[in-house]
Amino acid sequence: xxxxxxxxxxxxxxxxxxxxxxxxxxxxxxxxxxxxxxxxxxxxxxxxxxxxxxxxxxxxxxxxxxxxxxxxxxxxxxxxxxxxxxxxxxxxxxxxxxxxxxxxxxxxxxxxxxxxxxxxxxxxxxxxxxxxxxxxxxxxxxxxxxxxxxxxxxxxxxxxxxxxxxxxxxxxxxxxxxxxxxxxxxxxxxxxxxxxxxxxxxxxxxxxxxxxxxxxxxxxxxxxxxxxxxxxxxxxxxxxxxxxxxxxxxxxxxxxxxxxxxxxx
Amino acid sequence: xxxxxxxxxxxxxxxxxxxxxxxxxxxxxxxxxxxxxxxxxxxxxxxxxxxxxxxxxxxxxxxxxxxxxxxxxxxxxxxxxxxxxxxxxxxxxxxxxxxxxxxxxxxxxxxxxxxxxxxxxxxxxxxxxxxxxxxxxxxxxxxxxxxxxxxxxxxxxxxxxxxxxxxxxxxxxxxxxxxxxxxxxxxxxxxxxxxxxxxxxxxxxxxxxxxxxxxxxxxxxxxxxxxxxxxxxxxxxxxxxxxxxxxxxxxxxxxxxxxxxxxxxxxxxxxxxxxxxx
Ligand SMILES: Nc1ncnc2c1ncn2[C@@H]1O[C@H](COP(=O)(O)OP(=O)(O)OP(=O)(O)O)[C@@H](O)[C@H]1O
Ligand SMILES: [Mg+2]
Numbered sequence: 001x002x003x004x005x006x007x008x009x010x011x012x013x014x015x016x017x018x019x020x021x022x023x024x025x026x027x028x029x030x031x032x033x034x035x036x037x038x039x040x041x042x043x044x045x046x047x048x049x050x051x052x053x054x055x056x057x058x059x060x061x062x063x064x065x066x067x068x069x070x071x072x073x074x075x076x077x078x079x080x081x082x083x084x085x086x087x088x089x090x091x092x093x094x095x096x097x098x099x100x101x102x103x104x105x106x107x108x109x110x111x112x113x114x115x116x117x118x119x120x121x122x123x124x125x126x127x128x129x130x131x132x133x134x135x136x137x138x139x140x141x142x143x144x145x146x147x148x149x150x151x152x153x154x155x156x157x158x159x160x161x162x163x164x165x166x167x168x169x170x171x172x173x174x175x176x177x178x179x180x181x182x183x184x185x186x187x188x189x190x191x192x193x194x195x196x197x198x199x200x201x202x203x204x205x206x207x208x209x210x211x212x213x214x215x216x217x218x219x220x221x222x223x224x225x226x227x228x229x230x231x232x233x234x235x236x237x238x239x240x241x242x243x244x245x246x247x248x249x250x251x252x253x254x255x256x257x258x259x260x261x262x263x264x265x
Numbered sequence: 266x267x268x269x270x271x272x273x274x275x276x277x278x279x280x281x282x283x284x285x286x287x288x289x290x291x292x293x294x295x296x297x298x299x300x301x302x303x304x305x306x307x308x309x310x311x312x313x314x315x316x317x318x319x320x321x322x323x324x325x326x327x328x329x330x331x332x333x334x335x336x337x338x339x340x341x342x343x344x345x346x347x348x349x350x351x352x353x354x355x356x357x358x359x360x361x362x363x364x365x366x367x368x369x370x371x372x373x374x375x376x377x378x379x380x381x382x383x384x385x386x387x388x389x390x391x392x393x394x395x396x397x398x399x400x401x402x403x404x405x406x407x408x409x410x411x412x413x414x415x416x417x418x419x420x421x422x423x424x425x426x427x428x429x430x431x432x433x434x435x436x437x438x439x440x441x442x443x444x445x446x447x448x449x450x451x452x453x454x455x456x457x458x459x460x461x462x463x464x465x466x467x468x469x470x471x472x473x474x475x476x477x478x479x480x481x482x483x484x485x486x487x488x489x490x491x492x493x494x495x496x497x498x499x500x501x502x503x504x505x506x507x508x509x510x511x512x513x514x515x516x517x518x519x520x521x522x523x524x525x526x527x528x529x530x531x532x533x534x535x536x537x538x539x540x541x542x543x
Contacts, residue, residue: 053443075445085436088535089458098454099444132535150444 004067006031006153006186007052012061014047021047024061027205027217029154034180034187036197038248039207045190048207049156052188053079066153075099075150080157084143086131092142093118093127099150113149120179121145137168141175148179154186162192173199177226194244198237199226206247216247301325323505331505332512340494347489348479348517351407355414356475363419363471364464367426368452371460384423392417392478396485406486410479417478418471425467429460462536465529469522476518491517 005028014022021044029035037045050056051063054073063070065077073079078099086095093114100110118127121141131139140160147155161169173196180187191197197204204218220240222231231237306312308324323331335341366384369376392413399409433456441455483492495510530536 053439055439055442073439073442075443077443079440079443081436081440085434085440087437087440087455087458089461089533098441098446101454102445102447102450130535146440146444 005029006033006066008062008064008067010062010064012048012051012058012063014044014051014056015059022051022058026061029186029188031153031186032180032184033203034177034189034201035203035205036189036191036201037205037207038191038194038197038244040209040248041192043207043209045207046158049079049158049188049190052154053077053156075102076153078147078150078152078155080143080147080155080160082159083136083163084131084139086139086142086146088131090130091127092123092129092131092134092138092145095131095142096127096145096149098146117145117149120148120182122175135168136164137172140164140172144176144179148183148185152185154188156188158190159192160189161196169196174226174228176200194241194248195232198222198240198244199232204244206244216244218244321504323508327505328508328512331503332509335506335509343489344491344494345513345517347487348483348491351410351483351490352414352475352479352521355411355479356418356472358411359415359418359471359475360422360468362415363422363467364426367423367464367467368430368456368460370423371427371430372452372456384420388420392474393481396482399482400486406488409486410482410490413482414475414479418475421470421474422464422467425470426460426464429463429467430456432463433459462529462533465526465533469525469529472522472525473518476514476521480514 007029009025009027011024011026012022013020013024025048037048039045047056051058052065052070054070054077057071070077087098090098096114096117097110100113105113114127118124121144123138123141123145126134126138129138131142134142140163143160144155144157161172164172176187177200187200189197189200198220202220204220206216206218218240222234222237222240304322305324305326307319308322310319312319366380370380371377395413395416396409399412400406403409403412437455437459438451441451446454479490480492480495483490484496487493491510491513495507495514498504498506498510
């Protein structure tokens, strides 16, 4: 038996009025895991992320963080949004220092942290730029850095790299893995790209189209570290991509009973 | 608002286009000149068209002379400073109240339900219509004029602030909460700056209306002030001074609005580049 999980979902359901978005979802996340959520549009990925973040509460079931129910948003479960959602009136450094200012951290210490984080996200020397002076990739780096500086136990990312070009996207993915290696914080990553999910994660969850249940889960057994980007051509990588693709295409749990059973034990 | 696009650098513009640019400016200047000439002619000929007469309208040359005279006298300073201080007080209070109320109403449904019904009823009443009641309500005409200025500026500022606050990207507020910001920090550090471009627009519109209201109030209950000066010129039959007053009013209103927009653009540098990026 593994040690107590960082996050535990037990039969978590969520409804908007009459429509059930999540139906008795159960899973656990351990420390330092990177888990991707895949699934068709509208299947409830963002909703699940919102529950973990604490923006909304489950309609039924238990969602436990460190053994306690999640009741409100907090920096230990911070969110990275698509296109950054940066504060346009603050510089990169001030954006990154935001969570520290909220906690009343002294200026000198804030400075130290933001210098360190700027370097970690590859923005050394760009701390004085405002978001409107940055490229899309830089903005996203600030978005990640702003959350990293809050020292979250779980980083929740909702299609964070969906709005940048392919080259920038791959660079950001590799950088995210490097950041993960440095911080060891758990990451829940929502994406529509199977390749991105397989590349980043050690587990991939596939949500079903209807009913908001988990279709399947896949273990990604690729050698780490992956941030040199080379193993995108690894046969195991390609095979896993194909398996997930076929699962999502079939959209039926029956096709992946094996993987499902495997994941839920 | 559509801003005139800057012309590309001189070299890349074909000669014909450059000539057309110069030509257009000449045309505009000529149009202005013709209007001034027509005014001069109509006034000098004491043109009477039946429904409108130019018999008592001063010609532009006399207006210019009167303007120069006023510039050289000490009266101008008194009039301008009393108008400015009234606008400063009334508009300043309106800016403060409008932004605070707007933040409250935009963020809290309860505040909206409590504050908005009376404000909605007062809103369609033009500030100028308050003048008689204001004269009765306030002990000094100075206070009643400040009140009129306040009322004129309040609603544009309030409504723009509410609009700006309601349109703050919810992901920004969610980010701030998730990063550990409390209620007050979200309001100060996120909502206020995110709504700033809209607030600045409201402040600029409010500046225009507060001048308009002040001038009207001064004509009725003032001593000093350029509205008063304009009306006094009428009662004293100094007709050229009327037009001087009109021009001054226009200049001061336009000047203070432009100053505000300039300051606003400087305070919200991310705003003007926003659209191009998305
Ligand atoms: N505020 C809301 N009120 C009512 N229904 C909502 C609301 N937000 C989302 N939904 C519904 O919940 C379902 C799941 O939405 P969610 O945003 O979680 O999907 P998603 O998997 O993130 O989709 P996408 O991949 O397109 O982002 C959708 O059917 C959506 O219509
Ligand atoms: Mg979504």
